[in-house]
Amino acid sequence: MHAFALSRFLFWFVVFFLVALFLRPWVEDLIFAHYAEPRAIEARGELAADERTTIAIFERANPSVVYITTSARVLDLLTRNVLEVPRGTGSGFVWDRAGHVVTNYHVVADIEAAYVRLSNQRTYAARLVGVSPEHDIAVLRIATSIAGPPPLSLGSSHDLRVGQKVFAIGNPFGLDYTLTAGVISALDRSIPSDDGRTIDHLIQTDAAINPGNSGGPLIDSAGRLIGMNTAIFSPSGSFAGIGFAVPVDTINRVVPRLIAQGHYLRPTLGVVTNRALSERVSALLGTAGVVVLKVDPGSPAAAAGLRSALISREGELVAADLIVVAAGRRVRSLDDLLDVLDNYAPGNRIELEVIRGGERFSLSVILGEGLPQTGVGLPRELPHA
Numbered sequence: 095m096h097a098f099a100l101s102r103f104l105f106w107f108v109v110f111f112l113v114a115l116f117l118r119p120w121v122e123d124l125i126f127a128h129y130a131e132p133r134a135i136e137a138r139g140e141l142a143a144d145e146r147t148t149i150a151i152f153e154r155a156n157p158s159v160v161y162i163t164t165s166a167r168v169l170d171l172l173t174r175n176v177l178e179v180p181r182g183t184g185s186g187f188v189w190d191r192a193g194h195v196v197t198n199y200h201v202v203a204d205i206e207a208a209y210v211r212l213s214n215q216r217t218y219a220a221r222l223v224g225v226s227p228e229h230d231i232a233v234l235r236i237a238t239s240i241a242g243p244p245p246l247s248l249g250s251s252h253d254l255r256v257g258q259k260v261f262a263i264g265n266p267f268g269l270d271y272t273l274t275a276g277v278i279s280a281l282d283r284s285i286p287s288d289d290g291r292t293i294d295h296l297i298q299t300d301a302a303i304n305p306g307n308s309g310g311p312l313i314d315s316a317g318r319l320i321g322m323n324t325a326i327f328s329p330s331g332s333f334a335g336i337g338f339a340v341p342v343d344t345i346n347r348v349v350p351r352l353i354a355q356g357h358y359l360r361p362t363l364g365v366v367t368n369r370a371l372s373e374r375v376s377a378l379l380g381t382a383g384v385v386v387l388k389v390d391p392g393s394p395a396a397a398a399g400l401r402s403a404l405i406s407r408e409g410e411l412v413a414a415d416l417i418v419v420a421a422g423r424r425v426r427s428l429d430d431l432l433d434v435l436d437n438y439a440p441g442n443r444i445e446l447e448v449i450r451g452g453e454r455f456s457l458s459v460i461l462g463e464g465l466p467q468t469g470v471g472l473p474r475e476l477p478h479a
Contacts, residue, residue, distance in 0.1 A: 151261055151317045152273050157213045158188045158246045159263045159310060160195055161270045162220075162234075164205040185264035185310030186210065186234070187319070188243045189349060196349055197309030198324050198340075199225045199232045200287070210236050212243055213271065224352030228360075228436075229344055230293055230324050233352045246311055249318030251297065251341035254278055262301040262323055262337070264310030276301030285325060285338055294433055296338040297321045303337035312339040321345075347439075361435045361442065361461035364393020365400060369428045375416065381449065382426035383418040385411075398459040400448065418454075419447035435461065 141149070162184045184201035188194075195210055202208055208220040218236035225232040258278045266272055280298040287293055299312065303323050312321035321339030351358050366388035376382045388402045389395045403414035417425055420434040421444040438444060440463040447456050 147315065148261070148273075148275065151313060151315070152263065154317050155246060155261075155263055155311065155313055156271055157243045159213065159271060160186045160188065160243075161211040161265045162186050162195075162197055162201060162309065163209045163211070164202060165207045165209075166204075167206045183265060183268055183306050184308045185306065185323070187309075187311045187322075188245045189233070189353075190245050191240060191242065193236045193238045193242060194223065194349075194353060195220065195234045195236060196322065196345065197232050197234065198322065199227050199230045200324075201309050202232050202234070203227075208234060210234065211270075212238075214243075224356040224358070226348050226352060226358035227287075228293070229348050229358070230287060230340060231322070231345060231348050231352070231358075233349055246313075246319040247317060248346065249314055249316065249320045249342055251320050251343045254281060254297065254314075254320060254341075256280060259315045260297075260299050260301050260320065261313045261315075262299070262303055262307060262310060262339075263313065264303070264307035264323060266302075266304035266306040268306055272307075274302035279336070283338060285327075287325075292429070293324070293338075293340070294436075295341055295344060296324070297341055299337050299339060300335050301337060307337075319345075347437075351439075359440060360432070360464040361438050361440050362393075362464035363395040363400070363435070363459060364390040364462055365395045366390070367428055367431075371411070372428060375411065375414065376426075379416065379449075381416065381418060383416040383449065384425055384428050384431050386415040386417065394459050394462045398446070398457045400446075400457065400459075401450070413451060416449040417446055418449055420444060440464075 164182050164184070182201070182205075184197055186195045186197035186201075189196045202222065202225070208222075209217050210220045211217045218238065220234040220236050223233040223235050256278050260276055260278055262274045262276070264272060276299050278297060279300050282294075283296040283298045284292055284294045285296060297312065297320070301312070303326050307323045308325070310323045311319050312323055314320045320342050322342075322345055323337060323339050325338045327336040327338070348358055365386045367384050368387055371387065372383065372385040375385045386395070386400055386403060389400050400415050404412040406412050417431060419425055420431055421438070423430070423434050425431050425434065434444075438461055440461050443458060443460050445456055445458055447454060
């Protein structure tokens, strides 16, 4: 009898256990539904000092950054109507209270219209002011009021150091007002542009730069503009840790001339040279430099005393001036000479060191104005849609 009772107890115990196990999820749901409440928030405390700095930099610079969209006009072959179609997007920044906006030349090259959207989401049709393809710089203007967005604080780039913290703001892939951070990875880089030109003195950074960032500002830890994001090095087309920016010293030299004149005038000596011939003569003489083939009459070079090369009836070079130093900088090629001249304005005086007939001497030259640099196929007035 005792054994039967024990077996009966065990049977019902197992039954209740299995029922409880089966009903457990529903019971838990009832309990959680009755007692579920938001968890208490743990106080965060103060933000770290570097976080506060980054936030302050972004909030200060963000109103001065713009989102640029461009469009082109195409002919509909069926209807013969001219349609405006999107061309691309980019970034830019406010230069002054007059409504001038700075961006990359390649952002606005070969387009029909450009539109600038401010951080307050207002969009303006833009007018082209000027371009400098060799620096990948373009200036637009929008019709804002005097109380429009403030210009960015201006820094300098000649005293930058590798390892400095930098911040990039732009619109990668159309995601407006994106902030990325990094450091200056290298200085004085040169890269080829899409049209074959070489862009010199670029800042290299590992701050993430992607398509759409072009034209956006590169900012230092003091919140000052130190460069303009212009290109990336990437086999895939997306960011791979290597980005480049036009230094602010170049921007601050070129942009005022674009605003004042509508184009950039590179200073000139008024001489004709040949890259291949200079390389051959330099190899023969054992001294690298730039051969002066011809001196333009009335040019700064003529006034300074440079001479045209003497060429025999057989076409052989008999004698020529060889420029080896310009403004204190060693000149080994035509690119070196052009790079030196680009740091000066027409009317500035520089010293040249020249080799003539085996003798080395110095000349003082007052630089003249070169030919305007303009973008091919880029209209002066961007039509309003």
